[in-house]
Amino acid sequence: MPELDVLIEQACNGNRRALSRLITQVERGDDSAETVISHLYPLTGNAHIVGITGSPGAGKSSLVNEIAKRLRHLNQRVGIIAVDPSSPFSGGALLGDRIRMRDLYGDSGIFIRSMASRGNLGGLARATGAAVKVMDAGGFNTILIETVGAGQAEVDIAATAHTTIVIEAPGMGDDIQTIKAGILEIADIIVVNKADRPGADITVKALQAMLQLGHPAKTVHHGTVVDVAGVPDEQSALSWQPQVLESVATTGSGVDDVVDEIGRHYTYLRETGRWFEREKDRSRQEIEQLLTARFIARLVALIPQHERDAVVADVAARRQNPYAAVSQLLEKMMSADFQNLPRG
Amino acid sequence: MEEQKIRVLIAKPGLDGHDRGAKVIARSLRDAGMEVIYTGLRQTPEMIVEASLQEDVDAVGLSILSGAHNALVPRVITLLRENDMGDVPVFVGGIIPSEDTVALIDAGVTAVFGPGTRMDVIAATIRKAVAERA
Numbered sequence: 001m002p003e004l005d006v007l008i009e010q011a012c013n014g015n016r017r018a019l020s021r022l023i024t025q026v027e028r029g030d031d032s033a034e035t036v037i038s039h040l041y042p043l044t045g046n047a048h049i050v051g052i053t054g055s056p057g058a059g060k061s062s063l064v065n066e067i068a069k070r071l072r073h074l075n076q077r078v079g080i081i082a083v084d085p086s087s088p089f090s091g092g093a094l095l096g097d098r099i100r101m102r103d104l105y106g107d108s109g110i111f112i113r114s115m116a117s118r119g120n121l122g123g124l125a126r127a128t129g130a131a132v133k134v135m136d137a138g139g140f141n142t143i144l145i146e147t148v149g150a151g152q153a154e155v156d157i158a159a160t161a162h163t164t165i166v167i168e169a170p171g172m173g174d175d176i177q178t179i180k181a182g183i184l185e186i187a188d189i190i191v192v193n194k195a196d197r198p199g200a201d202i203t204v205k206a207l208q209a210m211l212q213l214g215h216p217a218k219t220v221h222h223g224t225v226v227d228v229a230g231v232p233d234e235q236s237a238l239s240w241q242p243q244v245l246e247s248v249a250t251t252g253s254g255v256d257d258v259v260d261e262i263g264r265h266y267t268y269l270r271e272t273g274r275w276f277e278r279e280k281d282r283s284r285q286e287i288e289q290l291l292t293a294r295f296i297a298r299l300v301a302l303i304p305q306h307e308r309d310a311v312v313a314d315v316a317a318r319r320q321n322p323y324a325a326v327s328q329l330l331e332k333m334m335s336a337d338f339q340n341l342p343r344g
Numbered sequence: 345m346e347e348q349k350i351r352v353l354i355a356k357p358g359l360d361g362h363d364r365g366a367k368v369i370a371r372s373l374r375d376a377g378m379e380v381i382y383t384g385l386r387q388t389p390e391m392i393v394e395a396s397l398q399e400d401v402d403a404v405g406l407s408i409l410s411g412a413h414n415a416l417v418p419r420v421i422t423l424l425r426e427n428d429m430g431d432v433p434v435f436v437g438g439i440i441p442s443e444d445t446v447a448l449i450d451a452g453v454t455a456v457f458g459p460g461t462r463m464d465v466i467a468a469t470i471r472k473a474v475a476e477r478a
Contacts, residue, residue, distance in 0.1 A: 020398055087377075092374035092379060093380065
């Protein structure tokens with residue numbers, strides 16, 4: 001394999017094989033990942049990162065396929081990262097999102113990469129953010145991230161993407177589901193896919209009613225139209241109100257509206273300065289994750305396996321409580337660090 | 345640090361619509377701890393190689409029951425070489441007459457797995473070929 005710096009240069013010049021190899025490097029998460037990201041980071045920050053999430057079978061892959069086709073007509077280069085779950089038992093994975101994206105074959109303005117979640121909860125793989133950076137540096141204008149089929153709480157995508165699309169399918173529960181905390185809260189755009197199915201109109205209405213609970217609205221009460229107060233006007237002019245859109249991804253119906261709405265959200269983020277706010281949120285989360293990972297790696301390096309195992313056994317046998325165990329490990333780490341300090 | 349995951353593309357080139365074998369293989373390689381990219385039915389060699397390139401796979405598995413293996417398999421191998429992926433091992437499964445097996449191996453196929461091949465043999469063969477490549 002060529003040296004990393006050669007790969008990086010080739011990838012930035014549009015070599016797809018090099019780009020692909022770099023994603024493998026960052027996915028491995030070892031030292032070379034750090035080298036790759038350090039080199040590429042100054043070239044990133046230009047792509048519009050769009051997350052697509054929703055329950056398994058709601059139509060995420062099919063919708064990604066249709067959105068990507070339309071973005072290509074707008075002359076955007078589109079990177080796609082499709083995440084599917086890893087087996088908790090074997091660690092293997094079946095990555096099948098490409099099956100729905102076969103229309104995108106043969107277009108050099110499209111790059112599709114499947115990723116296994118590799119034990120990460122939250123709907124993404126640990127290296128998804130790094131893979132996005134590689135594509136961003138590689139000159140892709142829009143990067144679509146399809147999450148693992150998500151239920152209620154897989155909300156990591158909101159911290160990774162600028163724009164989050166939540167896809168719902170008809171017949172997934174009553175209106176109380178729509179006001180529960182979690183996945184619907186992160187939506188910038190809500191799409192009811194399979195809108196040709198029975199019950200789609202009920203799902204749309206339930207979602208719209210949920211959104212109105214948080215925003216000023218007009219409603220009919222005993223035959224008269226009343227204004228329901230929401231947040232003050234100057235704030236609501238700046239705040240984004242998610243729309244509920246309908247689509248049938250298998251025919252492409254309604255997808256033009258989804259693409260328009262993605263564009264509208266991009267303009268909103270740029271004009272209000274929210275773009276940089278989202279970048280800051282993302283950077284903060286990224287730094288915290290890296291810190292945690294480094295910290296754990298340091299723990300593993302400084303305290304031998306048998307000592308860590310002994311602590312685990314003590315906690316399991318109720319000889320020690322978990323808080324005391326952590327304090328003990330921290331103390332050991334600090335004294336080990338102290339002994340390792342260079343003398344002189 | 346994570347162990348290196350083996351990424352395998354399983355594809356059905358050509359026009360036969362029988363994908364049960366491919367799905368059984370995909371599932372069993374998943375259970376063997378590999379990351380399997382399954383691309384579905386009726387793939388052209390160009391589609392298979394493009395997917396292999398984007399996914400940076402460690403191995404490619406082709407399932408063919410149509411009898412078109414002598415045309416499809418060498419084309420996949422040629423395209424892999426043209427895309428700087430000539431070192432990626434290619435495996436073939438399905439209904440392949442034994443005289444054709446020899447020709448396919450000569451053309452660059454690492455192994456041909458006929459009906460009745462044990463799953464653990466397939467997984468072990470792929471692991472070995474991938475390890476030798478690295």
